Amino acid sequence: MKASLKTSTQFSSIYGFRRAYTISASVDLPMCEVPDQRHMNRQRASGKPIDQFSLMKLIDSSISSNGFAPTSLLFHEFSRSIDVNLCNTLIRRYTDSKNHSRAVSVYAQMRKLNILPDSSTFPSVLKSVALLWCGEVGKSIHCNAIQLGFTSDVYTNTALVHMYGICGQPDDAHQLFDEIPDRNVVTWNSLITSYTHNRMFREAIDVFREMLASGVTPVEVTMVGVLSACSHLGALGQGKWIHDYIVKNRLRVNVYVGTALIDMYAKCGDIDEAKKVFETMGLKNIYTWNVLISAYAMNGQGEAALRTFDRMIEKDLKPDHVTLLGVLCACCHQGFVEEGRRLFSSMINQFGLQPKIVHYGCMIDLLGRGGFLDEAMEIIHSMKLKPDAIIWRTLLGACRFHGREELGEFAFHKLLELEPTNGENYVLISNVHTQKKKWTEVGEVRELMDSSGIKKIPGCSSIELENAVYEFKASDPLKTGNEEIHKMLQDMKNQLKLAGYVPETEIALYDINEEEKEHNLIFHSEKLALAFGLLHSSEPTLRIMKNLRICQDCHQFFKLASAVYKRNIVVRDIKRFHHFTGGLCSCKDYW
């Protein structure tokens, strides 16, 4: 029946998952250290078979004091006492205590001893398989379930949908889902999270719509999945609808739902609403605080992020790696160099957290943008971790900012080794040379790019008006179809020039992160979306999303447009938000 299932060998690399363990269902288990050897020896010496009750007690005490029971020995010594119920309990205990590889090992032992699994074996063991990201093992357990006739058990099927989803096989999850005769709300939730886990957010929302259409009533967990999808898509209209749905249907705003709501509003650029949800929440945990801190950081409210952090510390909450990342990022986006240095050292000294590569990256960005490139270099040399491509790219970006050609070349050569096909790197070094007007070097980079076949990513922007999303790609002014918008843009350009707009052509000439050359600057996708928004909406705030970073020229253009056309413009680009109001941007041009 499952002959069409794909193998899962690639999932770990495609989705960036780290394969933590590899377990084969037929592998011999390693002998574990035996914590209660004497007790077992006594039992063995007495020659009496141990009864199930004593065995479970033994397992329990062993798990609670050592975190595990000597599984293989138990199976070996006491196999006569072991039946399916005992195995199920053992699997569940291991799953609950996050000892997933042992849970799977128990299942493997069961199969070896020919103890037939029952309908409650599969859900528990599959949960562990999912958390171990072992799609291959999951598939073989799925085959067992089919052979043993558990194809219509909804618990098993739901666990399988979840397992395939978590293991990076959302298509298999969906295919299986379609074959399940009696799906319930948990089955639907599993399919939705299959998609969110695999960054297929539109599909997740489609499934949610289908779920509503089929008459299944969503619950809190459903909302968390769909809200997460809305966050990633920047779908504010959709997200608000979910929020309304929660209120109207009296679903609880528990800590999961609340955190997901804050994140949704933050990632859709509505920071005020995000804050409101936070203030009305009863129970908050570290996730909630972290989400609010990075909400402020990405929306250009660095001070608020730091104040939130202080509030958190006052409440005696212990910050974690994500918290520190949020505050460092806030400092970075606002140029708070001194504050960033202080936080970085308190991370280690006060909070006892060992910085990860991301924290170093953030510090290098902060120092680099601030012009402290030598200090950034010192950090790179002093860190125990091997600098990755992102570290070097961040440094290269700072070199462009401050015209440090030599150091830039150094970083670029590191990048050529680490990721020779990433076009961004070529663009950055090309811009370093452009600034210094070293046209020979610029030409060389160009050639290197062409010969390596590196292509630019097309820019695409979208704007949501009255529940519809309109997408724009950088357009060719000679093509027909967008006359209205093109005419509007020409008018805007003339208007804004009166307010001081000067098209910036130099950088754009070689920047593949932006769509078009000099004469086409005016047809950048975000400008098209803005013109469309101004023409077709009278809302005070226009929200635009872009798949790449906003370019320098558009940034200037939008600032002036916010003043001339008296609108707030919120742009979410691939990195962060820009809130344009009255001729200024929340990023204070520091990005």
Added chain:
DNA sequence: CTAGGGTTAG
């Protein structure tokens, strides 16, 4: 009695 949940630099 067993299945489903939120955050992360450039």
